[in-house]
Amino acid sequence: MSSISAAARTTAVNLPTWAWLAMVLALGMLYAVTFDTGFLSSHVASSSMYLHELFHDGRHLFGVPCH
Numbered sequence: 001m002s003s004i005s006a007a008a009r010t011t012a013v014n015l016p017t018w019a020w021l022a023m024v025l026a027l028g029m030l031y032a033v034t035f036d037t038g039f040l041s042s043h044v045a046s047s048s049m050y051l052h053e054l055f056h057d058g059r060h061l062f063g064v065p066c067h
Contacts, residue, residue: 033058 032040033055044051059066 034062034064 036055056066
């Protein structure tokens with residue numbers, strides 16, 4: 001067995017639970033800011049369009065074309 005295949009076999013990603021949760025939260029926020037067109041933000045803050053406008057401004061900040 002070569003040393004390359006042995007090293008590849010023993011290398012594993014052992015992240016703590018909080019790191020996985022942080023990654024999921026970050027990906028969720030990235031989706032909400034870049035791709036959500038009001039569906040998610042209207043269910044979270046049903047009173048007005050403040051959250052939608054915040055996400056809309058976030059799209060401009062990240063340089064994502066939205067209109």
